[in-house]
Amino acid sequence: MEAERIPLFAPDFRALFETCPGLYLILDTDLRIVAVSNAYLAATMTRREAILGRLLFDVFPDNPDDPTADGTRNLLASLQRVMQTGAADTMPIQKYDIRRPDDQGGGFEVRYWSPVNSPVFDDAGRLRHLLHCVTDVTEFVRLQEAGLRHEASAASLRHQNDQLAIEIFHRAQDIARANHQLHRLNEELAASNSELESFTYSVSHDLRAPLRAIDGFARMLSERAADRLDAEDHRLLEVVRKSSKTMGQLIDDLLHLSRLGRAPLQKHSIDMQALVEEVWREMPPFSGDIRFDALPATEGDRTLLRQVWINLLSNAVKFSSKSEQPAITVSAESSAHEVRYQVRDNGAGFDSRYLAKLFNVFQRLHSADEYPGTGVGLAIVARVISRHGGRVWAEGEPGKGACFHFALPAGQTGKEAEHE
Template sequence: MLAVAVAASLTLPYLILRRNAEATAEASAWVVHSAGIKEAIYELMSTMGELEGLALTRYGGLADPDSASDYTSRRSRLLPLLDRLAESTRDNAGQQNRIGNLETLIQGRAKLIDDAMRHLDEGDRDAAGVSLRQAVDLFPFRGSAMQVLSAEEDLYVERSAQTEASQRQSTWAALGMLVVQLLLLGAVIYASERQVRQRLEAESRARQAIVRSRTIVQSLREPILVLDNGLRVLMMNKSFREVYGVESEDPAGAALDEIGGGAWSDAALHQRLVDVAVRDRELWDYELTQRTGEDVVRVVFVNARRMLLSEQEPAILVTVNDVSAVKRAETQIRDLNRELEQQIEQVSDVNRELEAFSYSVSHDLRAPLRHIAGFAGKLERHLGERGDDTTRHYLSIIVESAQRMSSLIEDLLLYSRLGRNALRLQPVDMQALVAEMRAMLTTEAAGRDIEWRIGVLPIVVGDESMLRQVWQNLLGNAVKYTTRRAHALIEVGVQTSTDGPTFFVKDNGTGFDMEYAGKLFGVFQRLHKASDFPGTGIGLANVRRIVGRHGGRTWAEATPDQGATFYFSLPAPVGAGMPPGSVVV
């Protein structure tokens, strides 16, 4: 019996202590379990609050450069927290249902916040605002979270009641619970303080951003004005005050039409600005002529758009661009263009009259010249042997002069036709034209020592007949003015650039003084005697007219007795986009 009593005295307290210890351990386990669920819910609510705070900061234009990475980091914590809650409540069907409902609300709210952030990335603030409001209105998750917390608390009370006797006998268990509670409380306090600190830092950054923004706006040279929906001044920058003579540093509340001596008293502009405020439209480059009290007239482009200074305070941002100088320049250009068109028309009329006169005179002179040459020949035949040397000399002079006059008239008619005939544009092989002219001139200059150096020439678009005339004149001159050289050297080549090809003909002939280069391309202008070098003096004038009609230009360089180089250029886009055979008048 003693042994039994001793055993009982030992076993019973041991069993009681063990039972109490197990009950205490079980109660402690459930307390820790409940605490873990609460902690997860608090962390879930805190994370959602931080996501919303980041989205609202970004929506307000106050986000720092790291806000996107912060958002992504916090967003990635949601799903693990929800999985943790679901795993922790597998033994309680009621809590499972509540956690499922909470997960639906959290996922829906997070999805709309994600949409808001995406709209902000795309620059669509209106859509972002809609998504944020829908997240609050459609998915209020905090009530559901509190239901989970309340249910977990009820479970804790129920289990505590079941083990109340054991807990009263287990001071350490109570102290442990107290410690756990204190730890949880400390964690909550720490998280709250941290959130408050982060919020204060965000507010400080926001204030600094506002100060920087105002400083930037004040330093801009472009006049800027901010109005309320009643077209009263909320703010204007320094440039606006200087341009419109606003002396007050704080003109807030002034009506728009009171600014600048009536410069803004335009009813149509006021209506447009009201539309901007009420209908959220934008005003682009509205041209406004302003007259101030100082008789200053300026032309400006007004741009305006609606913006939100806060959630409940819409405003109108107005920017002004002074284009008075541009408008004056445009007026002057139009006046100058009108004068230029009149002068061009006058010059064109004079040129047409001169060409008509030249053609008429040349055409009418050919018949008398034929008569002179014909009757001079008949007179020479009529005199026969009776004519002396003086008579025959006079008659030969008459015939030669008539023939020279006829050549001059033919050249003058050709010059006139070059100005009147239409250009027949087609691809022209300049290499083939030069080869053709070289063959013809080599035959005519048989017996002469002429060295030809001809480079690779391109295909251009132009009038083949006229360009053949250009090469005939330039190469013919090179052959003619090298007749006094024992060894004549003629070079033909091209220089290419983005403006188009530039062709040249260079010789080692007589050359000329550059002082008289301005006369080279004139009609019947010669720098050498006809007795030294035959010709009428109209060939280079034909070259300039042909090249000019193709949109190019001509010039020459020379040194007396050392040769000359003649250039002509053709523009790159000559005939661009036109099929071969096109006619340009």
């Protein structure tokens, strides 16, 4: 007799997650809460239905009665590092007070946490969620601050204390290793910057002269031997001249990119609406529809952000130029921690499989014959936004257009970025 088959059922992963003993919170890339464990709800005195779908820092603001509170700032910086690097980020112990429900007296309760933030990717390697995991170390910190060493008082807490000490030791080791790696990377960066300075000097002085000579002699040959050259000869000489000019433009773009990493940021309040409209007035005539939604003001280096808008709007014009009815939309939206700007077009689009290459130097997803360019413009956009402490990303589909986004921190003073 054939053995009876026992049906297999997929486990309820949401139920497993919510009932696990750890303190876990899942966020989307807008820092909106999408899932939470029961243990986290208990530790933070919150209810699932009251926090799901809300922005993280709307649910967990800083204690307004503590002028030194920096929990939201530190946590936001950690989450942004995860989004920018795609790697987990271990934070030192944070003082981050929790708001008590009204039926428990209201106000804020002092809490200390040991957080770790990790990325969650989909099958295509795109960042979809952030996993925020914390350990409540309030009792341990209080014992340390109070200096309680009496055996009778500590006996009941010794096991918990030991476990927390071990975990904190491991966290300290992680931070020490990260600091060591950061120091090494800074040394490598200094060496790379020195090499870049030498390269920039060489490009400026040694490459321009032969390029000018190539263009000049090709022009002279075309003019002096015009009667002896046929149409194909003239076409080939024009290719030489066009290629030398393209190389010159590429050199200019590379020099511009290299200077972005060295020039100090000059941050001021910027009327982004006025800046974008100013850039658009200086663009070549556009035969399609252009729409500007309301754009919030921000703080940053006006010259550098102006270049961002030039590059993004130029790309939108260029890649929508072959559409039957070209259309471009510039829009924005704000949250508690950042302002996000978008430039959307209905042009050539791109294959999302190559998204990782899009903001790298010399990476082109369309041939130069179809759409001229040097492949440096989006790298400049990414460099400028990164220097402002923001992030940049894109969405697209072949033949259906693309949307380029960049986000800048809300209310940032810029002091940290200026001293990076």
